[in-house]
Amino acid sequence: MPNVAIIGASRGIGLEFVRQYANTGWRVCATTRTPDQPGELEKLRGDIRLHHLDVLSDTHIARFADALTKVPLYVLIHNAGVLKSRGRASPEETSETMRINAEAPITTVSALIDSVAASDQKKVVVMSSIQALGRPRLSNPDLYGDFKGELNKRFRVIEPEWRARGITAIALHPGYVKTDMTGQHASLTPAESVSGIRSVLNSLTPAQSGRFLDYRGKEVSW
């Protein structure tokens, strides 16, 4: 049975990844900050294992990587992210947003990279956004777009290391999706976005490693 890990699976796009992979026979390692209150995750059927992970915690990341040491991950998706507006965030919130959106995808994937390298498919997704385009401008950050831009920059630095281990890693824009982050005026349902992303992943080739793709497989310029 193929294994997939979804980081940030409690709501929105992450929850839909868990639903679709579990429905199609995958074993899903799903992370949540609140395993005692799994909410919608608890209602899903299939081979789903919940793990406690706040990506701000090095201890949680190490414990999760340890738990997955013997689990070859065909697909690893770092989905967790937060949206904070410029002007409304305290310095602490700004720093936390930077850590969640730009640093955690790299540190968390790096901690799990041996489990990905041990699998047959070896695919990694870091969830970015087209709002990253042309960024970062970290001197006066728009917390969301600029930190996603910083994520893209860091991804492009580390991806060759991952590729050298046979891993195919992409940055991905999921489309404009109706979730708590965006509201109901967005254009896509989580089901539409995640179906598209799963098709992209099914046909992803090693030659595409290091690219920035959207949920239809269309290349996004950096």
Ligand SMILES: NC(=O)c1ccc[n+]([C@@H]2O[C@H](COP(=O)([O-])OP(=O)(O)OC[C@H]3O[C@@H](n4cnc5c(N)ncnc54)[C@H](OP(=O)(O)O)[C@@H]3O)[C@@H](O)[C@H]2O)c1
């Ligand atoms: N929706 C869109 O249109 C859109 C467009 C472009 C990119 N994206 C990206 O796609 C990803 C998913 O977005 P979404 O719309 O599904 O957002 P969402 O509904 O707000 O869900 C965000 C997820 O990230 C988790 N998370 C936040 N901080 C975390 C932390 N410190 N540790 C672990 N998990 C954490 C949340 O967990 P809790 O429930 O514990 O808060 C939740 O599961 C994000 O990276 C987002 O930036 C979304």
